[in-house]
Amino acid sequence: MERTDTKQAVKVVLLGNSGAGKSSLAQRFVFNTFNHYSESTIGASFFTKHMLIQNGQQELRISDEKSSDQEEEEEAQQSIKFHGELLLSFLCQPLVAVLTLNLFNFGQYGTQQDKKNIIRLRRCIIGEHVQQ
Amino acid sequence: MYYRGARAAVVVYDICNGPSFEALKSWLQRLKEFGPKGLIIMIVGNKCDLADGRQVDREQAESFAKSEDCLYLECSAREDVNVELIFQEIARLLPSGKDEGPINDYFRLQGPESIRTRFCGC
Numbered sequence: 001m002e003r004t005d006t007k008q009a010v011k012v013v014l015l016g017n018s019g020a021g022k023s024s025l026a027q028r029f030v031f032n033t034f035n036h037y038s039e040s041t042i043g044a045s046f047f048t049k050h051m052l053i054q055n056g057q058q059e060l061r062i063s064d065e066k067s068s069d070q071e072e073e074e075e076a077q078q079s080i081k082f083h084g085e086l087l088l089s090f091l092c093q094p095l096v097a098v099l100t101l102n103l104f105n106f107g108q109y110g111t112q113q114d115k116k117n118i119i120r121l122r123r124c125i126i127g128e129h130v131q132q
Numbered sequence: 133m134y135y136r137g138a139r140a141a142v143v144v145y146d147i148c149n150g151p152s153f154e155a156l157k158s159w160l161q162r163l164k165e166f167g168p169k170g171l172i173i174m175i176v177g178n179k180c181d182l183a184d185g186r187q188v189d190r191e192q193a194e195s196f197a198k199s200e201d202c203l204y205l206e207c208s209a210r211e212d213v214n215v216e217l218i219f220q221e222i223a224r225l226l227p228s229g230k231d232e233g234p235i236n237d238y239f240r241l242q243g244p245e246s247i248r249t250r251f252c253g254c
Contacts, residue, residue: 012138012139012140012141012142012219012222013138013140013141013142014141014142014143014144015141015142015143015144015159015162015163016143016144016145016152016155016156016159017145017146017149017151017152017155019146019149019152020144020145020146020149020152020178021144021146021178021179021209022142022144024178024209024210025142025144025176025178025207025209025215025218027209028209028210028212028215029215029216029218029219032212034209034210034212036210
């Protein structure tokens, strides 16, 4: 049977002046945490998070469950290193944080997991700090 | 550069920092100049928990967003106000997932075939 999976990679950029709270917003959204003493972003991070979506993409809901997918965790670790190396070349760029959401919207003929309409989202948040 | 392939942009300012609001104009200018067409733009006033230090009126920001044809929300990352709503609103406005959307390079490495196999439990 032909699968009807649809996949959607959504790239969202966060822009704004230094100190406006781009990284804090991303951190709150992805980890639901807040760092009172966060410093200007000079590093880059890669976050993986699972989200549940109900009835297609119209209703978006974050699952509290943490990812237990070891493979994805390892990929995330590798990405941190990768972006860490890339960082140096970004230091002269304007203040931008890039948030990449990968949305997987599974069709109705999938596995049990698919039927629950589990959407996997990966977020890559890149921030960089320069003197204004 | 950063904007390439973006479907949405969240332009953040600090409601307690007037200059960060003034800077929105140049951020929007850049987006219009370099950003992709059909970009969903949301202006977000962060730190709404710090009402005492407010320098930018909500009404002022709201009408500015309207004039620029942008969505608008105030939020607080610290107090977790409206943060999720930002992305929900964006997700809501994205075209149906059935459309052939851009595929992230990360997954393109595997190719669509392997993705199909990976999740097929038949």
